[in-house]
Amino acid sequence: MGELMGSKQSRLQADAKTAWGGFINLGHRLAQGPNEAGDGQGFDKWLNEMLFCDPVLPGMIAKLTSALAGQGWKLVGGRNTARLTSHVLENADGGRGWFHFSEAVARSYLCRDMGGFVELARLYPPQVDADGDLITPLAPVTALYNMDSTKARWVRDKLNPLRYEGLPSGSMAFSTWWIGQATPTPIGGAGIVRCTGATSIQSC
Amino acid sequence: MTDWEQGNLDPDFIDAILLLTGADEEQFGQAMAAREQAIDSKGNAAKRLAVLANLSDEVKAQLLFLRRRPESLEQFEARVRMIYEGYAMNLGRDISFWFPSPYSARAYRTKNEVQGEERAAVESNVFHPKLQEALQRYVVPQTVHFEFNNPAVSDRDELFRLRGFAAVAKTLYESYQEDNTGARQYLITQAEARLYLAEADARFGRLTVEQEPSSETQNDMDLARTIDKPYYAELPAVQSLTEGYRRGWWPDEQLIERRWQFDKLTGHETVAQRSRPWRVADLA
Numbered sequence: 257m258g259e260l261m262g263s264k265q266s267r268l269q270a271d272a273k274t275a276w277g278g279f280i281n282l283g284h285r286l287a288q289g290p291n292e293a294g295d296g297q298g299f300d301k302w303l304n305e306m307l308f309c310d311p312v313l314p315g316m317i318a319k320l321t322s323a324l325a326g327q328g329w330k331l332v333g334g335r336n337t338a339r340l341t342s343h344v345l346e347n348a349d350g351g352r353g354w355f356h357f358s359e360a361v362a363r364s365y366l367c368r369d370m371g372g373f374v375e376l377a378r379l380y381p382p383q384v385d386a387d388g389d390l391i392t393p394l395a396p397v398t399a400l401y402n403m404d405s406t407k408a409r410w411v412r413d414k415l416n417p418l419r420y421e422g423l424p425s426g427s428m429a430f431s432t433w434w435i436g437q438a439t440p441t442p443i444g445g446a447g448i449v450r451c452t453g454a455t456s457i458q459s460c
Numbered sequence: 461m462t463d464w465e466q467g468n469l470d471p472d473f474i475d476a477i478l479l480l481t482g483a484d485e486e487q488f489g490q491a492m493a494a495r496e497q498a499i500d501s502k503g504n505a506a507k508r509l510a511v512l513a514n515l516s517d518e519v520k521a522q523l524l525f526l527r528r529r530p531e532s533l534e535q536f537e538a539r540v541r542m543i544y545e546g547y548a549m550n551l552g553r554d555i556s557f558w559f560p561s562p563y564s565a566r567a568y569r570t571k572n573e574v575q576g577e578e579r580a581a582v583e584s585n586v587f588h589p590k591l592q593e594a595l596q597r598y599v600v601p602q603t604v605h606f607e608f609n610n611p612a613v614s615d616r617d618e619l620f621r622l623r624g625f626a627a628v629a630k631t632l633y634e635s636y637q638e639d640n641t642g643a644r645q646y647l648i649t650q651a652e653a654r655l656y657l658a659e660a661d662a663r664f665g666r667l668t669v670e671q672e673p674s675s676e677t678q679n680d681m682d683l684a685r686t687i688d689k690p691y692y693a694e695l696p697a698v699q700s701l702t703e704g705y706r707r708g709w710w711p712d713e714q715l716i717e718r719r720w721q722f723d724k725l726t727g728h729e730t731v732a733q734r735s736r737p738w739r740v741a742d743l744a
Contacts, residue, residue, distance in 0.1 A: 324587055326722040332692060333604030334701060334713030334740055339733075341604050342718045345595075346731060355722055355729055358591070365587060376598060397599045 300368045300406045307367060317366060325359035340396075348400040360402040373403035373418075479522040479542065551631070596697075603704060605697035609719075625660040629653045692736065693743050702744040712741045 307313055331338045331345075348357035364372035379395035407421045480491060530536035541555065548557045588608045600606045633653045636644040648656070657664035692698050692715065704710045715736040722729050 326724055327588060328609040328719060328721040329592075330607055330609065330717055330719040331600070331604055332607075332695060332715070332717050332736075333601075333697060334710065335716045335735075336713060337601055338604050338716050338718055341600050341606075342720070342731070342733075344599070346720060346729075353729060354720055361591070362587060374594075396601060400599060 300370055303367065303369070304406060317363065321359050321362040321366065324362040325355050325357075327358075344397060344399060349402055350399070357400060357402050364402070364405045368405045370405040370408060373405050373408050375401040375403050377401070475525065475527045477524045477526065477542070477546070479524060557627075600697075603697055603701040603710065605695045609721075622661055622663065625657060625664070629657050632656075689738065689743075692738075698743065701740055705740045705744050710740070712739050714739055715743070 307317070329345075331342050333341070345354055348354055349360070361372040361374060364370075376397050377399035379398055382394055383391040385391055403420065409419050409421055410417055411419050478491065480488060483491070524539065524542065526539070530539060544558055545555045548555050551557065592606060592608050596606050630653075632648045633646070633650065636646045638644050654665055655667075658667050693702075698715075701710065705712060715738050716733055717736060718731065718733045720729065720731055
């Protein structure tokens with residue numbers, strides 16, 4: 257009798273810990289928890305790192321987000337206005353298209369504590385007074401862009417309560433009227449906004 | 461069908477059932493042997509009594525006469541249920557086999573599948589209404605109506621419905637009657653099973669032109685006028701459009717419907733636009 261043959265499958269070999277290392281690490285790191293408990297953005301960043309340690313979860317999320325993004329829609333209205341609006345939606349995210357746009361928003365919504373953010377480009381910037389209240393009616397939306405919510409941060413500023421920190425040249429402040437927060441979660445940024453009293457933020 | 465209807469007049473057609481609850485195999489064997497003896501001595505007429513056994517609880521025998529009129533609605537319901545149960549038992553299933561529902565059909569799925577579908581159904585039911593509302597409020601002009609085709613992404617319920625049709629077609633196709641010579645007569649042919657499925661849902665197959673039922677009006681435009689007009693007029697966006705038209709804010713325009721669709725197989729996005737047969741002035 258020869259010696260017992262080992263399996264050629266890595267999961268049954270002695271170094272199985274290498275094959276399932278990510279999964280085991282996930283358990284360790286989940287037990288450790290995030291660094292700062294009150295920091296919504298830090299929590300999101302930590303969760304985002306966690307996510308890709310799991311062998312199954314990214315696939316499930318990809319499947320779910322593409323299902324959400326693939327849902328058809330319709331517009332009904334007068335010919336010219338409906339065509340223009342449809343053009344904005346079909347060319348969202350700088351021409352990448354509705355599927356790309358809504359997939360990114362859905363991923364952001366599903367995976368992040370901050371929820372999803374959408375940047376609205378308008379025909380002309382909103383005119384506000386010193387208190388941040390609108391003087392003129394809002395201009396029509398001309399483009400939609402998904403925003404990376406891990407790089408968006410709520411700040412204590414009534415005029416520009418949201419700061420986007422993903423720009424190479426540094427951070428950029430956004431006016432309230434430029435940002436529509438698609439889906440804040442209760443423990444996400446919405447609570448912070450309510451505390452600062454910036455009730456004019458467009459959220460739902 | 462005629463054979464089946466007149467068949468219950470045959471001398472060996474079952475018209476009574478002996479239901480044994482909690483009988484073990486030996487007792488069931490004895491009951492069947494007694495039945496065989498009765499058939500030998502009395503001829504075909506004795507075949508009218510069938511024996512059903514259910515291996516649970518204590519032994520309880522119940523004799524049911526199928527031709528006797530039920531005395532109450534409960535009794536009638538119980539009898540119908542028993543026949544369903546008996547037939548399902550014959551196929552090695554329980555009664556839920558005849559009533560495919562999202563819950564009964566879960567038995568065929570893995571835990572991962574069920575949980576994934578649950579999650580998708582829940583999340584999609586939250587995500588799409590929210591996104592739809594946000595777009596309608598902040599992006600889409602107030603005179604244009606935006607709507608997702610179906611806010612719920614998961615077609616789970618639809619798939620379970622289709623699964624039910626497939627199960628019935630399979631059962632019918634596999635069922636047969638056998639006469640004394642051993643020749644089998646199948647309930648439906650393969651072509652009939654296909655036709656049944658194609659009638660149930662287009663995903664199973666296509667009907668030929670002759671098989672397609674033709675509409676009575678033969679005039680789709682008339683149909684569209686009668687069905688869609690109230691629907692369009694009731695949309696809040698269309699109402700504000702017509703209101704603005706009445707006040708002279710907006711010009712008279714042709715009403716259009718524009719759809720965005722995504723083909724999951726090819727990954728292609730398509731946009732389809734159709735003009736509706738009315739202008740804003742027609743609805744105002």
